[in-house]
Structure formats: C-alpha cells, structure tokens
Amino acid sequence: MFFDFLPGVGHVGAHRGARTLAPENTMLAAELAVKMGANFWELDVNKVADGTLMVFHDDVLSRTTDVASNAGFTGIAPWATHEYSCKELQQLDAGSWFIEEDPYGTIASGEVSSATLDKMVGLQIPTLREALEFSRRHDLPVNVEIKDQLQSPGDLSIVDDVLKMAHETETEDLILLSSFNHDYLTRMHYLAPNMPLAVLAEKKHPDDIPGYLKLLGATGYHPAKDIIDPELVRDLASRGIKVNPYTVNDMDQAVSLINAGCFGIITDFVHKLRHRL
Ligand code: G3P
Ligand code: CA
Numbered sequence: 001m002f003f004d005f006l007p008g009v010g011h012v013g014a015h016r017g018a019r020t021l022a023p024e025n026t027m028l029a030a031e032l033a034v035k036m037g038a039n040f041w042e043l044d045v046n047k048v049a050d051g052t053l054m055v056f057h058d059d060v061l062s063r064t065t066d067v068a069s070n071a072g073f074t075g076i077a078p079w080a081t082h083e084y085s086c087k088e089l090q091q092l093d094a095g096s097w098f099i100e101e102d103p104y105g106t107i108a109s110g111e112v113s114s115a116t117l118d119k120m121v122g123l124q125i126p127t128l129r130e131a132l133e134f135s136r137r138h139d140l141p142v143n144v145e146i147k148d149q150l151q152s153p154g155d156l157s158i159v160d161d162v163l164k165m166a167h168e169t170e171t172e173d174l175i176l177l178s179s180f181n182h183d184y185l186t187r188m189h190y191l192a193p194n195m196p197l198a199v200l201a202e203k204k205h206p207d208d209i210p211g212y213l214k215l216l217g218a219t220g221y222h223p224a225k226d227i228i229d230p231e232l233v234r235d236l237a238s239r240g241i242k243v244n245p246y247t248v249n250d251m252d253q254a255v256s257l258i259n260a261g262c263f264g265i266i267t268d269f270v271h272k273l274r275h276r277l
Contacts, residue, residue, distance in 0.1 A: 002040070002176040002196045003219070003242060003263075005141045010277060011039035011264035013143060015247050016057060018270045020104040021112055023095045024064060025055045026123045030134050032116070037274040040141035040176070042246075042266050045128055047149060047158045052086035053128035053165060059150065065092040065125070082151050086127060095123030104268070111271070128162065132169040141174050143244070143266070145200070148181040159187040163195070178222050189217035198222045198244065210239050222246055222266070225253065230260035237261030251276050 017029025018036050025043055033041045044057040061067040061079040068077070072091055075084070099107065099120055106112050128144075135142045149158055166172045177188055178198040185197045198220025199206070199213055205227060206212035213221060220242045228245045236243050242263035248254045254265045254273055267273050 001173050002141045010258040012273050013264045013266040014038035014041040014270045015266045015268050020106050020268045023098040027126050028119050036270040038270045042143040044145050044147050046147050050085035055126045055131050065094045090124045093122050094125045095120035128165050132171040135174050136171050143176045146179045146184050156187040159184050163191055185216050230256050233260040233262050
C-alpha cells in the first residue's frame with residue numbers, strides 16, 4: 001500500500017503535481033514531479049456531467065483554462081466544472097494560462113525550460129484514469145483528494161467511482177485517499193478497509209485527533225500549514241500517525257516539520273524542498 005512504497009519520514013509530495021513548474025493537475029505537472037524527485041504527488045478529483053472523474057481543482061473553469069476566450073466552447077460564466085462532459089472539458093486549453101500569468105515567477109526566473117514551455121500549450125484536463133495509469137507506469141504513489149461535490153450533497157457515489165477506477169488501473173496499492181468531506185472517507189473505509197485514508201483539516205483540528213482518525217479508520221492526517229507545529233507533529237508521529245501538512249512553501253518550516261517526524265510535506269515547490277533535503 002501507499003505507505004509501504006515510502007519507508008521512513010520526510011517524503012516530498014508534489015501539490016497538484018509540480019505546480020510551480022507546470023500547470024497544476026496536468027500530466028505535465030505529474031511528469032515534472034517525477035523529474036524533480038517527488039516521492040508522491042497529490043491531485044484533485046471532481047466528477048463531471050457525464051460521470052467521468054476528472055483531475056481538476058476548482059468548481060469553475062475560469063482560473064486554469066482558456067474557457068473565457070475559447071470560441072469553440074459554449075456556456076455562461078463562471079462555467080461550473082460539473083456542468084460539462086469530459087469531451088467538452090477536454091476541448092479546453094488547461095496549459096496556456098500558466099505561460100500568460102507565470103503565477104510563481106518561475107518562467108521569468110528561468111526555472112522552467114523552453115522545452116517544458118512548449119509542452120504547456122493546449123494541455124488537456126486529465127481524467128483520473130490517465131493520472132492513475134501514469135502513477136502505475138512510474139510506480140509513483142499518489143494522494144487522491146476527492147473534492148466536496150457541492151452540487152450533490154449527501155451523494156457519496158464519487159467514492160465508489162474512485163475505488164472502481166483504482167481497481168481498473170490496478171493502483172489500489174499506490175493510493176492514499178484524502179478529503180475535507182469526511183463522509184467520503186467513511187464510505188471508502190466501508191468499501192475498502194485496507195485503503196489508506198487521510199483526514200484533511202483546514203482551520204481547526206478535531207478535538208481528539210487520534211480518536212477521530214481511529215473512528216474514521218484513517219492513518220494519515222493532513223493539516224493546513226497554519227495550524228500545525230513541530231510539537232504537535234512529534235506527538236502525533238509518536239502515536240504512529242502519518243502527518244502530511246499542506247501546502248508548505250516555506251522551506252524552513254518544511255524542514256522543521258520533517259525534523260519533528262512528519263511523514264511527508266505537500267508543497268508547491270518540489271524542486272526547492274528536494275534541494276534542502
Ligand atoms: O490535499 C492538500 C491540499 O491540496 C488541500 O487543499 O485546496 O489545495 O486542494 P487544496
Ligand atoms: Ca488538493
């Protein structure tokens with residue numbers, strides 16, 4: 001399983017792939033994650049209109065695609081992601097925005113090669129199937145985050161769909177499943193008790209972290225960088241909990257959390273963290 005691929009502590013997790021060097025949640029970002037020495041990558045899953053599981057973070061399309069200027073694409077702003085089919089979504093260019101915006105200044109600084117830049121134009125939004133097949137080919141463990149499907153509250157079927165895809169791509173052993181929607185974790189634990197699970201916490205911790213994780217059948221804890229500190233990491237790690245804070249982009253913080261016993265760090269800057277370790 002996921003944790004067996006990664007012995008010890010201090011693993012580098014590529015948040016949405018190597019998203020400071022390539023457009024997030026694309027296969028190019030996954031390739032760069034491997035190239036830069038990530039130990040695992042993180043991706044976001046949403047279910048779209050025809051039931052396909054797509055690797056995409058936002059519930060609207062405008063930030064990371066050319067939807068606003070794509071003449072072949074119909075629809076009304078803000079273009080809700082779940083209202084389109086896979087075929088429609090794959091007409092969009094999910095890469096050129098990165099060249100236009102240089103969101104992390106990595107193009108200007110020369111950290112992105114010209115060969116990589118050429119590959120960005122016309123990148124498609126990947127399906128989860130493509131992403132998992134990539135992980136299998138590279139034996140690259142993957143943290144699959146199921147985004148909360150706000151258009152269908154209470155519907156847990158995306159969990160069943162993710163598990164089916166893991167089975168079809170033979171990647172059950174590579175996946176760590178996480179979500180802010182803890183009902184999804186409960187469903188996965190019911191369906192697949194051996195699938196490693198991680199609880200995402202953004203603003204506050206559960207009252208009793210170890211007790212809460214045990215209740216859900218989770219072994220991983222993914223707190224936001226602003227609510228975690230080395231002392232808490234030490235305590236949780238001593239209880240066998242795999243702590244993977246996100247999204248840690250300050251390398252001094254990353255190193256101090258690793259020294260305290262973090263299993264991994266989910267960062268946008270894989271290449272910088274790799275150089276610090
Ligand atoms: O899984 C950690 C992190 O990715 C959660 O936040 O919004 O970046 O998906 P977000
Ligand atoms: Ca995520």
